Amino acid sequence: MNRQHPLDDAFRDKLQGLTTETPMHLWEQIDQKRNWKHRFLNQIRHYRPFATVLASMAAAGVALLLWNNQQPTLTAFPVLATPHQPQIALRAAATPSVTKTIEQHKETESTAFANTSRPAARSPQSTLYISDEPSVIAVPKATVAQSAAIATQQSTQQLASAVLDYSKTEANPLATAEQTTLAVPASVLPKPAHEAALPGIAAVYEREQKALLPALFNPEPKCAQFGNGNWGIYVDLMVSPDLAFSDLEARNANFEDYAKSRRETESFVFAYSGGVRLSLEAANGLAFRTGINYSQVNEKFTYFNGTERREITEPVRDNQGNIIGYDTIVTVGERYKVSRNTYRMLDIPFIVGYEMDMGKFGLSVNGGAYLNLLFRQSGDFLSPETLTPTPLNPEDPNSVSVFKRQAGVGYYGSVALTYATKSGLELLIEPHFKMFPNSVTQDQFAVQQRHMNAGIFMGIRKHL
Amino acid sequence: MRYTRHRMEAEDILQDAFVKVFDNIHKFQFKGSFEGWIRRIVINTALKNYSKKSFQQEQIGLENQPEYSTEPESYKNLEQEEMLRLINQLPEGYRVVFNLYAIEGYSHKEISDMLGIQESTSRSQLVKARKMLQGMIVKIQKIAV
Numbered sequence: 001m002n003r004q005h006p007l008d009d010a011f012r013d014k015l016q017g018l019t020t021e022t023p024m025h026l027w028e029q030i031d032q033k034r035n036w037k038h039r040f041l042n043q044i045r046h047y048r049p050f051a052t053v054l055a056s057m058a059a060a061g062v063a064l065l066l067w068n069n070q071q072p073t074l075t076a077f078p079v080l081a082t083p084h085q086p087q088i089a090l091r092a093a094a095t096p097s098v099t100k101t102i103e104q105h106k107e108t109e110s111t112a113f114a115n116t117s118r119p120a121a122r123s124p125q126s127t128l129y130i131s132d133e134p135s136v137i138a139v140p141k142a143t144v145a146q147s148a149a150i151a152t153q154q155s156t157q158q159l160a161s162a163v164l165d166y167s168k169t170e171a172n173p174l175a176t177a178e179q180t181t182l183a184v185p186a187s188v189l190p191k192p193a194h195e196a197a198l199p200g201i202a203a204v205y206e207r208e209q210k211a212l213l214p215a216l217f218n219p220e221p222k223c224a225q226f227g228n229g230n231w232g233i234y235v236d237l238m239v240s241p242d243l244a245f246s247d248l249e250a251r252n253a254n255f256e257d258y259a260k261s262r263r264e265t266e267s268f269v270f271a272y273s274g275g276v277r278l279s280l281e282a283a284n285g286l287a288f289r290t291g292i293n294y295s296q297v298n299e300k301f302t303y304f305n306g307t308e309r310r311e312i313t314e315p316v317r318d319n320q321g322n323i324i325g326y327d328t329i330v331t332v333g334e335r336y337k338v339s340r341n342t343y344r345m346l347d348i349p350f351i352v353g354y355e356m357d358m359g360k361f362g363l364s365v366n367g368g369a370y371l372n373l374l375f376r377q378s379g380d381f382l383s384p385e386t387l388t389p390t391p392l393n394p395e396d397p398n399s400v401s402v403f404k405r406q407a408g409v410g411y412y413g414s415v416a417l418t419y420a421t422k423s424g425l426e427l428l429i430e431p432h433f434k435m436f437p438n439s440v441t442q443d444q445f446a447v448q449q450r451h452m453n454a455g456i457f458m459g460i461r462k463h464l
Numbered sequence: 465m466r467y468t469r470h471r472m473e474a475e476d477i478l479q480d481a482f483v484k485v486f487d488n489i490h491k492f493q494f495k496g497s498f499e500g501w502i503r504r505i506v507i508n509t510a511l512k513n514y515s516k517k518s519f520q521q522e523q524i525g526l527e528n529q530p531e532y533s534t535e536p537e538s539y540k541n542l543e544q545e546e547m548l549r550l551i552n553q554l555p556e557g558y559r560v561v562f563n564l565y566a567i568e569g570y571s572h573k574e575i576s577d578m579l580g581i582q583e584s585t586s587r588s589q590l591v592k593a594r595k596m597l598q599g600m601i602v603k604i605q606k607i608a609v
């Protein structure tokens with residue numbers, strides 16, 4: 001309690017315990033202000049680092065789920081059956097172009113059935129193949145079958161005769177070779193019409209229906225390998241030597257000298273960063289990246305602690321070892337307090353990039369934000385009040401609360417070059433910069449301190 | 465009321481401060497006085513409204529205030545409302561430092577930390593605040609006589 005002046009005492013005695021009645025509407029306003037939205041946002045703020053990590057993980061999970069559920073399209077990955085396969089392998093999505101192809105083919109097919117008892121070979125203009133086995137067309141979709149049925153209705157008689165031929169040659173070994181294909185009756189006419197016209201087709205129909213289900217779950221071994229759709233997931237593991245720049249700016253003219261003293265006593269030594277990054281890359285080159293990044297800046301704090309004078313008195317002896325006098329050696333030196341300061345940051349990057357493929361090499365341009373989760377420091381710095389060394393570590397009982405616990409949001413930019421090796425890994429080199437525009441010191445502290453890093457990430461990239 | 469010029473402003477500060485109290489009540493560790501904790505929050509909320517420039521600007525141009533000789537007994541005759549009115553007439557920087565030092569009992573070092581100013585600034589603001597208050601009290605006494 002400060003009791004140096006009678007004026008202070010007089011005012012304190014009368015005003016310290018002074019209370020005024022708080023109006024009721026104020027409590028109602030406080031209650032209204034602390035509605036569910038405010039409370040929710042307050043909880044989010046309180047658990048912000050954990051919420052950010054959880055949100056990132058959830059986003060990555062959803063992205064992975066969507067990527068896994070993507071249906072491959074034939075336009076992107078056409079499937080060709082080999083000509084020697086003894087079955088008709090028609091694999092087509094129900095797209096207009098494919099349907100048209102089927103209809104074109106039907107004319108050829110009809111002609112073939114009319115001219116010979118065995119189905120003709122594949123149409124040269126189409127990707128639809130016809131095997132030696134008659135009357136069986138393998139299609140994956142009922143819609144395609146129906147479309148084909150309409151197209152073939154005009155050649156019902158020819159088809160019927162072909163099926164009759166088939167029923168006579170049912171023991172043909174070729175006829176049983178197509179068990180692993182996706183198959184539905186080639187006679188895609190409405191079932192009752194066939195049954196009426198052709199006694200054998202019912203058996204064929206029934207047999208192929210049984211083959212359909214196993215075939216769906218056991219794809220043909222020679223089936224073309226589908227890719228991952230339009231997205232690729234990569235994981236990057238990288239480390240970087242960094243150059244760190246710390247900007248110290250006085251909050252007002254009163255602290256210019258202090259800021260200057262800080263600049264003189266603190267010097268950069270080395271810095272590094274490293275992290276793991278998950279990239280989601282689209283076929284068009286667009287990439288989204290996130291992960292976790294750790295960076296550390298090491299500085300040297302040198303404080304001139306004044307001069308020190310040392311006097312050493314040594315005896316002077318004669319030849320017999322007797323002391324004949326004393327010499328006084330005076331040493332004057334400077335005393336310094338030297339500390340190693342560290343600033344550690346843990347960030348979550350949110351980066352958008354554009355990938356350019358150049359054969360074995362890949363080039364990408366990236367930019368985005370770094371969300372700082374933790375900002376910690378240790379070492380010493382000059383106290384603004386006494387200009388003497390004070391601990392930086394907030395856990396130290398002698399430290400002054402100077403730094404924020406989080407550095408906020410920073411900017412990130414980089415250009416990355418990758419090289420694909422034979423082992424399936426890509427080597428990565430990525431010059432980058434990172435800058436946090438907000439001061440890491442408390443709002444009322446004497447100086448504003450901002451951090452910026454620049455370095456070259458080196459690491460590996462793996463396609464998952 | 466001692467940190468503001470108007471009742472409405474004081475109510476706004478009190479409202480913001482109590483929202484902060486409710487939001488951060490889980491952080492109170494029962495190590496000190498609960499009243500002191502709330503008081504600190506209210507004061508910090510009130511101080512947020514002041515710009516540091518006000519402390520520098522008020523240092524300039526008010527150096528040559530005349531010395532007033534007042535008897536300590538004369539302070540005791542002042543009523544609470546009168547004292548409040550006098551404090552509210554002080555420039556912003558003076559008022560804040562005087563409140564923090566004389567009434568709340570903070571040291572100059574604590575005030576300099578809270579306001580982000582130097583200790584010497586806090587001291588000079590206090591001295592000038594006292595001088596100004598003494599001058600106002602003398603005027604009141606002259607009018608009364």
